[in-house]
Amino acid sequence: MAALKRLRQETLEPLIVGHRGRVVKLMGDGFLVEFASVVDAVECAIAWQAERHASDDQRLRFRIGVNLGDIVVDEEDIHGDGVNLAARLESAAQPGAVCISAIVHDQVERRLEHRFADLGDRELKNIDRPTRIWQWAPEDQGAVAEPAAELGASEKPSLVILPFDNRSDDAEQGYFADGITEDLITEVSRIASLMVIARHSSFTYKNRSVAIAEVCRELAVRYVLEGSVRKAGGRVRITAQLVDGKSGGHLWAERYDRSLEDIFAVQDDVTEMIVQALKIELIGSAAEHKIAEQGPNPEAYDCILRGREQYRLFTRRSNQVARSLFEEASQIDPDYGEAYAGLAETYV
Numbered sequence: 001m002a003a004l005k006r007l008r009q010e011t012l013e014p015l016i017v018g019h020r021g022r023v024v025k026l027m028g029d030g031f032l033v034e035f036a037s038v039v040d041a042v043e044c045a046i047a048w049q050a051e052r053h054a055s056d057d058q059r060l061r062f063r064i065g066v067n068l069g070d071i072v073v074d075e076e077d078i079h080g081d082g083v084n085l086a087a088r089l090e091s092a093a094q095p096g097a098v099c100i101s102a103i104v105h106d107q108v109e110r111r112l113e114h115r116f117a118d119l120g121d122r123e124l125k126n127i128d129r130p131t132r133i134w135q136w137a138p139e140d141q142g143a144v145a146e147p148a149a150e151l152g153a154s155e156k157p158s159l160v161i162l163p164f165d166n167r168s169d170d171a172e173q174g175y176f177a178d179g180i181t182e183d184l185i186t187e188v189s190r191i192a193s194l195m196v197i198a199r200h201s202s203f204t205y206k207n208r209s210v211a212i213a214e215v216c217r218e219l220a221v222r223y224v225l226e227g228s229v230r231k232a233g234g235r236v237r238i239t240a241q242l243v244d245g246k247s248g249g250h251l252w253a254e255r256y257d258r259s260l261e262d263i264f265a266v267q268d269d270v271t272e273m274i275v276q277a278l279k280i281e282l283i284g285s286a287a288e289h290k291i292a293e294q295g296p297n298p299e300a301y302d303c304i305l306r307g308r309e310q311y312r313l314f315t316r317r318s319n320q321v322a323r324s325l326f327e328e329a330s331q332i333d334p335d336y337g338e339a340y341a342g343l344a345e346t347y348v
Contacts, residue, residue: 004029007060011051019044024078030090034078038068038107045098046114046136053096053138064098065089068107085131088124092133102132115218118204123315130313158221160197161185163206164238165228177229178203179305180238180263184225184270197221216245223251225270234260240270260298296336303329307342319346 012031016023021035021044035041045064052061067089069082085101093099100108105116114136121130161184166177182199189196197219205215212224227240241253256266296304307325310318326342333339 003057004060012048015047015051016044019047024076032078032083034071038066038104039111041066042098042100042104042108042112042114049096049098049136050138061095063090063093063095065091065093066098066100066104068101068104085124085127088127088131089133092119092122092124093135094137096139097135097137099133099135102134105132105134117200120312120314123313157193157223158195158197159188159223159225160202160215160219160221161188161225162215163203164226164240167228167230167237168232173229173231175305175309176231176236176302178206179301179308180229182308187268195221212243212245212248222246231260236260236263236266238266238270260302263298263301296338297333300329300333300336300339303332304336304338304342311342311345322346 008026013023016033019035019040020037021033021040024032024034026032033041033044035044045066049062049064052058065086065088067082067086069080069085071078071080071082089099089101099119100116109116116134116136119133119135122133124131161181164177164181166174168176181202185196185199185202188194201219212226215224216222222245224243224245225240226243227238230237236256236258238256238258239254240256242251243249244251254270256269258266303325307322307329310325311322323343323346326339326346329336330339330343
């Protein structure tokens with residue numbers, strides 16, 4: 001308690017005042033702080049955590065949640081849904097990290113250099129709807145995007161595969177487009193001579209309208225693959241285009257109209273086209289980089305994609321739904337290893 005009091009007086013309160021904030025009240029080892037500017041709030045939170053991360057004294061570590069919303073002023077105290085959500089965001093943060101709501105991220109994304117990881121939609125206590133959460137953590141800041149002038153400086157060609165748009169009439173078919181994107185990332189990542197951005201980074205651009213040049217600058221990559229998926233009955237149409245982030249020109253574009261039984265052949269075709277467009281010489285036999293000719297049962301594959309979507313919601317109910325979908329996939333195709341891997345994740 002003495003160390004916390006000293007830290008508060010010598011470091012934290014001056015930091016808050018310096019960012020034009022005020023301490024509304026102290027709650028044991030917690031603080032409720034109000035800012036007139038959301039940018040000031042986020043900058044103060046990150047400066048707070050950065051100072052703790054650099055300190056030799058690691059006994060005191062904090063979680064911070066930042067939200068933007070209306071409040072009710074009651075003399076010296078404040079109340080309201082905005083305050084409640086900030087408290088839940090604080091609980092969701094890792095020690096030493098800052099969690100912010102989607103509305104905060106929208107406000108500060110282009111105004112601050114700090115990078116936030118998209119944690120997806122979470123169920124929070126006493127909040128009646130899923131909440132999109134973004135997190136800043138000091139250990140995640142090493143991979144800051146290089147300036148645009150440095151694009152393509154790496155010896156390996158670099159690529160990000162953006163989440164494919166769901167163009168199906170049924171909005172719930174989004175899981176299928178996400179699954180196609182994930183599997184493409186996995187397959188293309190096997191190419192040793194190509195640097196591919198991981199899924200958790202590429203999916204931060206899902207449902208966002210963003211310029212290709214901006215994506216390349218933020219992720220320090222040269223090439224972007226984007227596309228769309230339209231699923232109807234037993235057929236699927238996939239469009240894909242590869243863009244050079246430096247020139248803005250299209251290297252190639254293709255449309256595939258196939259039955260669902262041919263979906264794995266479509267993935268092979270897209271992978272090969274990327275390789276040809278980037279003029280990459282593969283090492284080893286082509287078979288090492290291709291999906292097996294006889295892919296899993298399409299119905300089992302669909303169960304896997306729906307199961308992945310449910311699993312990543314990280315709730316008790318969605319975990320149960322995911323488990324039943326993975327079990328169904330294993331019954332449809334007993335030799336499909338992905339079904340058992342999914343089951344293992346749900347039990348973990």
